[in-house]
Amino acid sequence: xxxxxxxxxxxxxxxxxxxxxxxxxxxxxxxxxxxxxxxxxxxxxxxxxxxxxxxxxxxxxxxxxxxxxxxxxxxxxxxxxxxxxxxxxxxxxxxxxxxxxxxxxxxxxxxxxxxxxxxxxxxxxxxxxxxxxxxxxxxxxxxxxxxxxxxxxxxxxxxxxxxxxxxxxxxxxxxxxxxxxxxxxxxxxxxxxxxxxxxxxxxxxxxxxxxxxxxxxxxxxxxxxxxxxxxxxxxxxxxxxxxxxxxxxxxxxxxxxxxxxxxxxxxxxxxxxxxxx
Amino acid sequence: xxxxxxxxxxxxxxxxxxxxxxxxxxxxxxxxxxxxxxxxxxxxxxxxxxxxxxxxxxxxxxxxxxxxxxxxxxxxxxxxxxxxxxxxxxxxxxxxxxxxxxxxxxxxxxxxxxxxxxxxxxxxxxxxxxxxxxxxxxxxxxxxxxxxxxxxxxxxxxxxxxxxxxxxxxxxxxxxxxxxxxxxxxxxxxxxxxxxxxxxxxxxxxxxxxxxxxxxxxxxxxxxxxxxxxxxxxxxxxxxxxxxxxxxxxxxxxxxxxxxxxxxxxxxxxxxxxxxxxxxxxxxxxxxxxxxxxx
Numbered sequence: 001x002x003x004x005x006x007x008x009x010x011x012x013x014x015x016x017x018x019x020x021x022x023x024x025x026x027x028x029x030x031x032x033x034x035x036x037x038x039x040x041x042x043x044x045x046x047x048x049x050x051x052x053x054x055x056x057x058x059x060x061x062x063x064x065x066x067x068x069x070x071x072x073x074x075x076x077x078x079x080x081x082x083x084x085x086x087x088x089x090x091x092x093x094x095x096x097x098x099x100x101x102x103x104x105x106x107x108x109x110x111x112x113x114x115x116x117x118x119x120x121x122x123x124x125x126x127x128x129x130x131x132x133x134x135x136x137x138x139x140x141x142x143x144x145x146x147x148x149x150x151x152x153x154x155x156x157x158x159x160x161x162x163x164x165x166x167x168x169x170x171x172x173x174x175x176x177x178x179x180x181x182x183x184x185x186x187x188x189x190x191x192x193x194x195x196x197x198x199x200x201x202x203x204x205x206x207x208x209x210x211x212x213x214x215x216x217x218x219x220x221x222x223x224x225x226x227x228x229x230x231x232x233x234x235x236x237x238x239x240x241x242x243x244x245x246x247x248x249x250x251x252x253x254x255x256x257x258x259x260x261x262x263x264x265x266x267x268x269x270x271x272x273x274x275x276x277x
Numbered sequence: 278x279x280x281x282x283x284x285x286x287x288x289x290x291x292x293x294x295x296x297x298x299x300x301x302x303x304x305x306x307x308x309x310x311x312x313x314x315x316x317x318x319x320x321x322x323x324x325x326x327x328x329x330x331x332x333x334x335x336x337x338x339x340x341x342x343x344x345x346x347x348x349x350x351x352x353x354x355x356x357x358x359x360x361x362x363x364x365x366x367x368x369x370x371x372x373x374x375x376x377x378x379x380x381x382x383x384x385x386x387x388x389x390x391x392x393x394x395x396x397x398x399x400x401x402x403x404x405x406x407x408x409x410x411x412x413x414x415x416x417x418x419x420x421x422x423x424x425x426x427x428x429x430x431x432x433x434x435x436x437x438x439x440x441x442x443x444x445x446x447x448x449x450x451x452x453x454x455x456x457x458x459x460x461x462x463x464x465x466x467x468x469x470x471x472x473x474x475x476x477x478x479x480x481x482x483x484x485x486x487x488x489x490x491x492x493x494x495x496x497x498x499x500x501x502x503x504x505x506x507x508x509x510x511x512x513x514x515x516x517x518x519x520x521x522x523x524x525x526x527x528x529x530x531x532x533x534x535x536x537x538x539x540x541x542x543x544x545x546x547x548x549x550x551x552x553x554x555x556x557x558x559x560x561x562x563x564x565x566x567x568x569x570x571x572x
Contacts, residue, residue: 059282066285070294109307174296181303210307210332241534 001046035247043157043235047165050158057163064167068129068230069175075173077182079124082121083116084108084183085190092195104206108187113214119266121172124260134254137237137245146238165227172226173219180218190270221269225262232258241248271272285526309344315364317400324406326356329376329385337361337389342366346388358444360387360404367397369470516520 054061091107137160140146146156184206191197233254240250304444309332323329326348335343343362351357371392379386390407399402429446432438460467484490524530528537558565 036526062285063281065289070285070288154339171292172348177296177300177303181299184303207307207309207332207334212308212331214302215304219300270457 005162009137012036012270021201025057028060031126039239040231040235042091043161043231043238046157047161049164051153051166052119053158056158056190060200061167064163064170068125068167069171072125072128072171072175073178075124075128075225076179079120080117080179080183083120084112084186086112087116087183087270088187088191089194092125092191092197095131096195097185098166101195102201102205102208104191104195105188105207106208108184108191109206109209112180112183112187113210115217115266116219117183118172118176118221118225119262121176121222122229122262125168125175125226125261126229127151127170129168130229130254130258133230133233134237134240135251136248138235140244141238141240142243156238161231161238164234165230168226168230169223170226172222172229176218176222180215217269217272221266224265224269228261228265229258232261292503309334316361316520317345317364317397319360320401321358321360321364321377321406322403322404323356323358326358327376327378327385329358333385335362335387335389337366337368337391342389343387362389365518368392368396370396370398370402371405371514372398372403373407421476437438502568 028105045251050057088104088108091104095101095103095107138147140160146160149156149159188202191202236250236254236257240246242249311486329345329348331345331347333345335342335345343360343366345358346361347359349357349359358374362368368389369392370394371394373390375388375390376385377388439500525533525536
């Protein structure tokens with residue numbers, strides 16, 4: 001009798017524990033969102049303010065732009081060429097014999113200019129730049145180099161965040177522009193080599209699709225993606241805790257968050273393309 | 278440090294230059310306008326752009342000669358289209374533009390219809406607009422025909438027709454069985470008929486091969502010739518009879534007078550009546566006219 005009562009009491013406590021844990025988890029999630037929103041807003045404001053003094057970070061900006069732009073170019077070109085070739089191959093397999101063959105040119109141009117060019121480039125740079133920024137700043141935080149900067153009167157936002165965010169914002173559009181035309185060129189080469197399509201048919205398809213906004217929209221997206229990748233890298237890196245393990249977690253968090261953020265922006269900006277395109 | 282910074286600046290500058298060149302070259306390539314090629318702009322005011330957009334091709338005699346640079350709605354039923362044409366092509370000032378759909382998906386192109394004026398169109402001129410009889414009109418006609426066809430199909434597929442078809446199909450097995458039974462029961466007769474037909478055909482073949490047929494054909498030809506002569510005689514006779522009938526109708530000759538003179542008819546009728554009356558009187562009173570005397 002007593003054991004039965006104890007069992008019932010335990011079950012009641014379990015149910016109560018579960019019921020209390022669910023709202024607690026929701027509450028923690030809401031608090032985390034609010035904390036991150038506030039932190040991002042604060043960092044944004046600090047970055048905008050610090051960006052008003054370019055002389056203080058010009059050298060770092062050049063170094064970051066070189067690293068993000070020039071040194072990323074080979075991998076960006078390689079990935080763009082592969083994605084363009086794959087797009088033309090896939091669309092060729094799907095559409096040969098069903099619709100006019102020049103449609104492949106339109107599909108390659110539409111895919112590359114609006115999606116593949118900016119998004120693939122950004123995803124490549126999330127891994128290459130975002131992870132590097134997260135690890136770099138995370139290490140600086142856990143080894144108290146950031147505190148040392150503050151101690152000598154330097155603003156870490158101005159010295160670390162602004163050059164990276166500006167460099168990412170400025171460098172991504174040229175990279176995406178090059179990636180766009182490399183991908184279209186690779187799509188053309190892949191199509192004329194392996195599919196029953198001529199150069200003039202491919203070019204006709206590309207030009208049939210092309211409208212100015214598609215090109216400019218891709219470059220606008222690139223700038224937004226560049227700012228997003230670097231900003232997330234800086235934000236998460238500056239919050240790193242816990243030594244080498246913490247830096248590892250920071251790097252992972254930057255890659256995951258950066259990827260999700262890019263896809264989120266892609267979905268949001270697609271509405272703009274629909275509205276103005 | 279400064280040297281390294283300069284080196285990085287150089288590389289960044291090269292990247293920027295390459296990206297700019299690629300973007301501008303790509304832009305001109307994508308719009309179909311050769312980079313650096315000179316041209317001029319002409320305008321047209323359309324009531325309806327029909328889906329025309331920036332970058333659409335401009336063609337003349339099927340050859341691409343320019344590109345649509347801008348399409349702007351300036352009011353209800355007024356769309357101003359700015360067209361770039363390569364300078365090497367001079368079109369007459371009274372040329373017209375026509376918006377047409379091409380391809381399966383109805384992509385729009387501008388076709389230039391050259392006019393007859395001696396002076397060429399200049400930069401900024403406004404061209405006339407030709408009326409399109411394009412794909413949409415053809416589609417409309419096709420749609421009307423399809424509608425008629427569908428109506429007829431609806432009638433064909435009416436319930437009564439389908440019932441009849443079903444009835445016919447249902448009756449087919451019985452009909453086939455009946456035909457099979459008929460063939461089976463009369464197979465002997467069919468065989469006999471077949472043999473008889475074969476013998477008849479053989480006989481005919483042998484007869485056709487003999488001289489009798491040739492002789493018969495010669496006789497038939499001779500008879501036909503004689504019939505032709507007789508026919509000519511009949512025709513002469515018919516002509517003469519017609520001539521006589523015409524004379525009678527015209528009252529010529531004795532017969533004509535007799536046929537056409539009504540007075541003679543009445544005289545004859547009166548005479549007949551008098552003769553009848555005289556005959557009756559003779560029958561009733563023979564003594565008045567016949568006197569018998571023996572002595």
